[in-house]
Amino acid sequence: GENVEQHPSTLSVQEGDSAVIKCTYSDSASNYFPWYKQELGKGPQLIIDIRSNVGEKKDQRIAVTLNKTAKHFSLHITETQPEDSAVYFCAASKKAGKSTFGDGTTLTVKP
């Protein structure tokens, strides 16, 4: 089955700096790669996603890049703010019903 590895497990940055979280996947048939943000005690919420026919997608301060050949994708957050502090999960799927999640990255943005 699909295996998703996410790094780093914790990340601490100063407010205003950039943060990068990386994920690798094993199944070359995976075609959908979402990123979710989870605040303490809440359910994850989608922040950005990318499909395998696109190499990069940007939404304001957040961007995702995908390298299908290397089977990895990354989340980039620029100009980080304290409210960006949360746990971030990547996932990979190739059909509805089966998403494999990474173990999460705890991001702390220091004021």
Next chain:
Amino acid sequence: DGGITQSPKYLFRKEGQNVTLSCEQNLNHDAMYWYRQDPGQGLRLIYYSQIVNDFQKGDIAEGYSVSREKKESFPLTVTSAQKNPTAFYLCASSIDSGTGGRQYFGPGTRLTVT
């Protein structure tokens, strides 16, 4: 939380008791999922359903059961056979388009079994 409700938010049970967690969605989504989340770990799939009256086991189905009698509802029962039931349980739904798609998560239920 995207039209998905889970109740209750906190649940306490004694060991040996079965307990049912509620999940309802008003998004008209075909697919629904149950995940378990343990501290410092990712989401592990327990069961999923792509259509009413049908469901499939996920990666950690042992000790759990589900039903899907209505499109809007996908309750999860944690049975006494589940060895380590204390965890945070998340329900999600998605449009079943046949390809991977966004999942909408509920607020979660934290189950504590003593």
